[in-house]
Amino acid sequence: MDLKSFREDKLKLTQAQFAELLEVEQSQISRWEKNPESISLAVIQKILPKTGVTYEELTGYEKPIPAPLVPDNSWRDAEFTKNTLSEYIDAELEKYNISEEQRNAYVDDLRKGILTSIVKPKITIVGRSDTGKSTMINALLGVEKMPTSWTPTTTIAVYIKHISDKPILLKKMYGCFQAV
DSSP: OOHHHIIIIIIOOOHHHHHHHHTSOHHHHHHHHHOGGGOOHHHHHHHHHHHTOOHHHHHOOOOOOOOOOOOOSHHHHHHHHHHHHHHHHHHHHHHSOOOHHHIIIIIHHHHHHHHHHSOOOOOOOOOSTTSSHHHHHHHHHTSOOSOOOSSOOOOSOOOOOOGGGOOHHHHHHTTTOOOO
């Protein structure tokens, strides 16, 4: 942390003005500027509300962004299996002369069962305020999609879906947009 640059460039204050703002002696400000490691967390917590800056702005801290989770393509395999079974049923139906009643009773129910049973899982991440849920979601996604901060920033339910799960209406309206 470069307290002197912060004071001069960001706050545009002299040492004396900054000392008055923090209610400490000017000599203390001088010591902190020469040796920033000596600044306690209590002092930092005092500086933040009095200057209106974030911890990141004061210290120059940048949160590390973890590498994205790279799962295997098991969902693609499941989707392929689901489609293959459905196509197989359709192809086999053409070979046999089955009455409409039997078809409705057995085969269509089987196809519907296959199409509805192999579905993507839904994951819910729940926890108390300011415990890192959004940070974990960003880590899993490998991109900063959820807002994160030292204070809580998401207070409503948020649903994240893959671009392939976009509703049909949106696909028609925004068909030209691709996933980034």
